[in-house]
Structure formats: structure tokens, C-alpha cells
Amino acid sequence: MSDTLQKFMFDNSLVRGELVDISEAWRQVQLLRAYPPAVSAMLGEMMAAAALLSANLKFNGTLIMQIHGDGPVKLMVVECDASLKLRATAKLSEGAHITDDITLQQLVNQHGEGRFAITLDPADKVPGQQPYQGIVPLDGNSVATLIENYMMRSEQLDTKLWLAADLQFARGLLLQKLPDEGGKAVGGSEADADAWNRSVMLAETLSREELLSTEIMTLLQRLYWEETIRVFEPRHPAFHCSCSREKVGNMLKMLGQEEIDDALADLGKLEINCDFCGQHYTFDTVDCTQLFSTPTLSEAVQPPGSQQH
């Protein structure tokens, strides 16, 4: 069973929704690293949220959620591109003791110095173009609350999220009230003004356990069987890491020749592991010399033995 994202629309209303199941991708993230349950729950929920937001945007690029924590969690990163390819990782501080009932505030905002940013990085950047970055205030105790508040402030859009993740499953539901343009729904007839309240009220009956244990199409039916709902073509999120030898080479080049030469003198060669997928990259003295001497980066990072003509 592959991961699924299902968009839907309440007929004759200004309410749209999305359900997502990214359990398969989520288990792949955890193959590389096992996290304490509280960290797992939060990272899995962020991943579900990233897929929901990404599918909701008309944006060709990567949505990046990044939390720099000041507690036992140092860093959490989730990325989702326009084709719903996801990757995620978390870094804990050394010797961190994380109980199962720790709160989000204790995890990432212990001293009020945690930072949460959502970045939209366009796929086809023109030179000098900066990615768009929004700061998400850490003013709640669930990922859903943080993002709901952020969406209200930054987009002035009523958005509600229900997220749940454990070691096996990561699922989410998003409801959004579209801006009212003169009381007319997309179909042209009078909009069903109460649809938003009804859809939210019904979703509030959904427990975390139910969200974790139920297929999303079953959930959709169970919640809204009395409503007329239009469903769209389902999409399929999946785990994918975008790391490459070329990108690692680029990163090394940005550190500068002096820094790299020092590291080579100490270590003989540079070993880099991708935090997202575990892929291992080695750059020896020859590789590094090429990195700084060849005119274009893509030439410098050709794997040994391959020639470009």
C-alpha cells in the first residue's frame, strides 16, 4: 500500500480539505535513525503537515520546515517538494533525556529561544533570488496549533489541522476555508455558509488513535458520509533524498580551500554522511584539488573513471 494524499471539496461550499497518509515514507526515515517516541511523534507530524501544505500550494519548489531547538532537540528538518517527495531528520543534543510525556515546548523551546521557519525554495531560481521564508511563532503545544496560527497570521486563511504520528504511521487532515468572494461558491450557486463549521465540528470528533489506525479513505467516509464531497485524483507522496555528490562538492567548495586543506591535512580524506538518507560520500586529496581547480562544479564531481566529452 503506497502513501496517498487525497484532496476533497465540500460541494457547493468554500471548504476544501486534504487527507494524507505518509506512513511508508515515515518508516523509511526511521530506518536510518530511531528517535525517542516523543521526537518521533513530532517529526512524523511535521512530515504529514509538510505534505499537506505543499500539496495545498501552487508552488514549484521545495517546502522546508526547520526548527532550531534550544532543548533536547537541536534541529528538526522536513522537506517536501512539488511532487511530494519527502525527507526528514532530527538532531538531539548529546545525552538528552527525553521522556514520552515531554511537551513540545520542553522539546524545542525550553528557554524561549527555539526557532521555527518555513521556507519555500523555488525549483527554478533566477540568479540572486532568495527563497521566501516565514517565521512560525512557537506559541503552542502541538505542530497543528503552530501551523494553524501561522496560516491565520501569514495567509489570513482559516486552516485547521489534525496530525498524528507514532513509530508506524503518520497521517493528517487539513481543512481550509477559502476566501469568500461575494457569497458565491465555485459552482456559482449560493455557498453553503455553514459547511465550514460542520466540517470542523465533525473533524473534532476524530481521535489521535482513530487517525493512526484508519485508512484515509475510510476516514473520509466515516467523517463526512452525510456530506456531498467531490474528491480529486489521489497523489502519492514518497520518501526521496535529493542529496548528490555534486551538492556535497558544492558545499565543500563553499567552505573554502583553506578550510578543506586543513581538514585534509588532519584526516587524509573527507567523509561526509547525508543526515537524511545515510548516503556516504568520500572526497580525497585528488577530488578536492579538482573541486577547486576545475571551472565548473559538475565537471569536478564526475565519479572516478567517467570522462566528460
Ligand SMILES: [Zn+2]
Ligand atoms: Zn541523502
